[in-house]
Amino acid sequence: MPTQQHKQSARPTFFLSTPIYYVNARPHLGHTYTTVAADTLARWKRMRGFDVHFLTGTDEHGQKIERSAAKAGKTPQEFAAEVSGEFRSLWDRMGLTYDDYLRTTEDRHKKGVQFLFQELQRRGFIYKGTYSGQYCVSDELYVEGPPGTVCPDCGRVTETVSEENYFFKLSAFERKLLEYYEEHPDFIRPETRRNEVMAFVRGGLRDLSISRTSFNWGIPVPGDPKHVIYVWMDALANYITALGYGSDDPSLLEKFWPADVQLIGKEISRFHCVYWPAFLLAAGLPLPKQIVAHGWLLFEQSKMSKSRGNIVRAETVLDVLGTDALRYFLLREIVFGQDGSFSFDALVQRYNSDLANGYGNLVSRTLTMVAKYFDGWVPEPTVAPLVDLGTIGEIQGFYDALDFSRALERIWDMVAVVDGTITARTPWKLAAQDDKASRAALADVLYSAAEAVRIITALVYPVIPEAAAKVWKQLGLGDITQADLKNLRWGGLQAGTKLGELGPVFPRAEKDAIERMQEMEEKRQASMPANTHEEKQTTPQTAQPSPAIVETATPSKTTDPGSSAVSAAQATTPESQRGSESQPAAMASAPAPQSGKISIEDFAKVELRVAVVRVAERVPKSDRLLRLEVDLGYEQRQIVAGIAEAYAPESLIGRKVVIVANLAPRKLRGLESNGMIVAASVGEKGTPVLAGFLEDVEIGARLK
Numbered sequence: 131m132p133t134q135q136h137k138q139s140a141r142p143t144f145f146l147s148t149p150i151y152y153v154n155a156r157p158h159l160g161h162t163y164t165t166v167a168a169d170t171l172a173r174w175k176r177m178r179g180f181d182v183h184f185l186t187g188t189d190e191h192g193q194k195i196e197r198s199a200a201k202a203g204k205t206p207q208e209f210a211a212e213v214s215g216e217f218r219s220l221w222d223r224m225g226l227t228y229d230d231y232l233r234t235t236e237d238r239h240k241k242g243v244q245f246l247f248q249e250l251q252r253r254g255f256i257y258k259g260t261y262s263g264q265y266c267v268s269d270e271l272y273v274e275g276p277p278g279t280v281c282p283d284c285g286r287v288t289e290t291v292s293e294e295n296y297f298f299k300l301s302a303f304e305r306k307l308l309e310y311y312e313e314h315p316d317f318i319r320p321e322t323r324r325n326e327v328m329a330f331v332r333g334g335l336r337d338l339s340i341s342r343t344s345f346n347w348g349i350p351v352p353g354d355p356k357h358v359i360y361v362w363m364d365a366l367a368n369y370i371t372a373l374g375y376g377s378d379d380p381s382l383l384e385k386f387w388p389a390d391v392q393l394i395g396k397e398i399s400r401f402h403c404v405y406w407p408a409f410l411l412a413a414g415l416p417l418p419k420q421i422v423a424h425g426w427l428l429f430e431q432s433k434m435s436k437s438r439g440n441i442v443r444a445e446t447v448l449d450v451l452g453t454d455a456l457r458y459f460l461l462r463e464i465v466f467g468q469d470g471s472f473s474f475d476a477l478v479q480r481y482n483s484d485l486a487n488g489y490g491n492l493v494s495r496t497l498t499m500v501a502k503y504f505d506g507w508v509p510e511p512t513v514a515p516l517v518d519l520g521t522i523g524e525i526q527g528f529y530d531a532l533d534f535s536r537a538l539e540r541i542w543d544m545v546a547v548v549d550g551t552i553t554a555r556t557p558w559k560l561a562a563q564d565d566k567a568s569r570a571a572l573a574d575v576l577y578s579a580a581e582a583v584r585i586i587t588a589l590v591y592p593v594i595p596e597a598a599a600k601v602w603k604q605l606g607l608g609d610i611t612q613a614d615l616k617n618l619r620w621g622g623l624q625a626g627t628k629l630g631e632l633g634p635v636f637p638r639a640e641k642d643a644i645e646r647m648q649e650m651e652e653k654r655q656a657s658m659p660a661n662t663h664e665e666k667q668t669t670p671q672t673a674q675p676s677p678a679i680v681e682t683a684t685p686s687k688t689t690d691p692g693s694s695a696v697s698a699a700q701a702t703t704p705e706s707q708r709g710s711e712s713q714p715a716a717m718a719s720a721p722a723p724q725s726g727k728i729s730i731e732d733f734a735k736v737e738l739r740v741a742v743v744r745v746a747e748r749v750p751k752s753d754r755l756l757r758l759e760v761d762l763g764y765e766q767r768q769i770v771a772g773i774a775e776a777y778a779p780e781s782l783i784g785r786k787v788v789i790v791a792n793l794a795p796r797k798l799r800g801l802e803s804n805g806m807i808v809a810a811s812v813g814e815k816g817t818p819v820l821a822g823f824l825e826d827v828e829i830g831a832r833l834k
């Protein structure tokens with residue numbers, strides 16, 4: 131007989147992680163989304179018998195955080211501890227089942243990062259060089275151009291830096307990475323992100339600056355402490371330092387590395403799918419089995435983020451509707467991998483229709499009838515199953531593929547079938563008859579309904595664990611976390627089981643739920659101190675599917691915000707931006723009000739005008755760029771636009787377009803670009819579609 135110990139170690143392992151979150155912003159629903167998805171996957175895998183290790187944590191170093199702390203009048207240590215604590219308490223309040231919470235300021239992590247740095251040095255992948263150029267601190271981004279150049283991401287003026295840096299030989303991994311992507315088609319998911327990453331690497335990799343000397347808040351380079359290690363190298367290493375990389379105890383690393391799934395938001399694909407595997411290859415470590423990039427949670431049409439000021443706190447939803455409602459909404463409403471919108475209306479609507487009237491009502495009507503007609507004892511079954519094994523298998527497949535919305539859709543199809551069956555078989559009428567056949571028919575329908583509720587509850591447990599635990603108890607089955615949910619077969623519910631105490635699972639949302647949540651958020655915004663670390667971005671930014679500006683410098687960034695992190699870097703310097711807020715270049719420059727809306731005065735600063743295209747030609751060696759000469763009536767100017775994949779140059783001659791006329795000039799492929807062309811960004815790929823008019827308009831006319 132194997133001992134318990136042996137049995138445990140024989141279980142297959144599953145290591146999954148979320149990104150570690152920056153501590154310059156308090157947690158909001160965007161962070162909650164990733165962590166909830168990870169928690170659901172962790173629960174699902176545990177339920178399938180895996181020995182799961184679920185890692186999350188906070189990213190606490192870097193210039194941005196040093197400055198945010200100073201603004202808040204705190205030391206970086208105090209500041210980071212405070213915000214990291216907020217993340218952790220939110221996850222705890224939500225009952226998220228992470229196994230490890232790593233803070234990059236912990237000793238175990240610092241040691242591991244220094245070990246990694248030395249290991250890469252020892253293996254000959256690090257050298258010293260000099261970087262001179264422009265830097266945007268807000269985005270931790272090196273920017274090409276002369277002093278005074280504005281950051282393409284946030285529109286702020288960059289700072290000039292000239293620093294001696296350590297460089298990582300990223301260029302040496304170009305071919306190896308491409309081979310790896312080819313040989314492991316599932317390494318990067320979904321396919322769109324894989325394609326972007328591959329295109330980025332095919333475009334050529336430059337060596338990467340991996341140290342900074344102009345500030346201290348970071349992990350010192352071993353033996354050269356005036357340098358701190360580049361914060362992305364520091365952060366990415368968390369996935370192995372948390373397992374004891376560089377420590378005396380390699381047991382967790384041996385057990386859990388390589389990771390099975392690393393969940394990320396799509397904007398940090400480049401860091402996870404290019405830099406991270408290159409570091410690992412250089413260190414001689416295996417690569418994670420899969421990196422899954424999900425889409426963005428949008429709120430009021432743009433990516434929810436603190437810099438855009440359009441955040442919603444998870445706490446607001448938890449206070450009014452509870453954890454399960456939020457989890458269910460996020461995973462049901464948004465197709466995993468794609469962008470999706472959050473709104474209080476949609477949340478309450480889903481809650482009422484799917485949870486209160488759907489699952490909650492099914493549980494309640496079924497169990498109430500068992501209690502009423504059979505004194506709370508599950509009756510003897512005689513009928514054919516209401517739920518077939520095929521459907522169960524299909525749902526399991528969706529969970530395995532992280533296709534949460536489809537899994538839930540199928541489960542709710544089952545809810546509807548069971549509900550319909552109950553209604554059709556009218557158990558209340560059967561109960562009113564006093565003959566044996568009616569009694570047997572009543573037993574059949576109620577056993578079937580109760581057993582279906584059991585199976586549905588087991589399947590939905592990873593998404594709504596609190597409700598599932600309640601229902602499990604009501605079914606008389608005890609603690610769901612101790613149950614074997616792996617082998618779900620029809621008939622598992624024993625006749626003669628005594629139901630537990632019944633009670634509401636998802637009461638209908640109060641009428642004023644939406645207003646209450648909105649008010650809570652408004653109050654929070656109003657009470658935000660002026661010097662809060664939730665600093666606002668100075669420029670409004672759009673996300674799909676709202677109109678995008680076809681950027682002149684880094685086209686793909688604006689045509690598809692989702693691909694920005696990958697393609698934007700192409701044009702940048704050795705070290706690129708830290709990513710998460712790396713959005714399309716924006717237009718105006720006045721501070722956005724806290725609602726994320728801009729004032730009419732702000733909009734008036736953007737000079738949108740009608741122009742006609744006189745000359746259009748491809749930019750040599752670029753698939754995306756066209757050089758246009760446009761006529762505004764009062765002047766002719768050159769614009770370089772990323773629309774070559776959507777428009778043949780000749781089709782544009784004589785066409786009227788809308789341009790942003792007062793944008794600072796920028797250089798692209800050596801060509802000066804004076805303005806941007808306005809286009810909608812359409813579909814997954816963000817294909818640009820030029821804005822135009824149905825009526826004839828005068829060239830030079832201003833849009834207001």
Ligand code: MSP
Pocket residue numbers: 148149150151152153159160161163164189365366367368393394395396397398425426427428433434435708709710711
């Ligand atoms: N610290 C880096 C990650 C380092 S990982 C080695 C970072 N942090 S972040 O605080 O900006 O968090 C980014 C992650 O939070 C995203 O990749 C995503 O997982 C999640 N999200 C934050 N806002 C989000 C949305 N609006 N929508 C979806 N996910 C979002 O980048």
